[in-house]
Amino acid sequence: MKKNAILSPVDPESGLVGRIARKAVAEREAEYAGEIRRLLDAALDQVRRCGPAGRPRVADIVAAAGLSNDAFYRHFRSKDALMAALLTDGTERLGDYVAHRMAKEPDPAGRIRCWVAAILAQADAAIAADTRAVLCQTGALGVDLVSGRAGSAPRRLAELLYAPLVEFGVRDPEYTAGLLAYSVVGKLSEYLWSEVEPTAEEVTRLGDYCLVVAAAAEAGGAPPG
Incomplete structure (x- = not known):
């Protein structure tokens, strides 16, 4: 059939x-x-x-x-869930912005300095006001995210450092990137909550610190305190 x-x-x-x-x-x-x-x-x-x-x-x-x-x-499920999503959305946008800025730099040292400057640019008065408002809506979650205790923002930003640190010759780029991310995001948190913008000298100084840490990691020594 x-x-x-x-x-x-x-x-x-x-x-x-x-x-x-x-x-x-x-x-x-x-x-x-x-x-x-x-x-x-x-x-x-x-x-x-x-x-x-x-x-x-x-x-x-x-x-x-x-x-x-x-x-x-x-x-x-709730307004709190929306606010948490809003905070995550901001973190992802920050990561995209920093990556875009870094892509314009031709050498690893320049990308590391640009990474620092792009993160600290979030302490600009107009941007910081929005960030503080969102963080206040999310309570402890927001504070933890920016200060580094929750890990999401520092982890996302740390990933952007892996490639330049490898080019720089760092032996353990993930560890070093995490150290630098928590340090720089911690400084950003200080500027945000004190409502103070970092000066150009302060941005340069923090960039210098990150390069010193990278150089120490490249040599296999202990990062400076």
């Missing part, structure tokens, strides 16, 4: 069925990604409006995003 090739069952993941399903999933993913982006942007705007002492409401964030409460709770 001959088999009807047209009407016979086929693998649902292949052919027309699979293409339609994948298209639907891709469209839904794009829709959800757009909603999340709008919520994050609206949350940052509301945090700016409220300042460190204010507490933005979910209703205001949803209204600013032009979305519904259902859309909000589809992606976030």
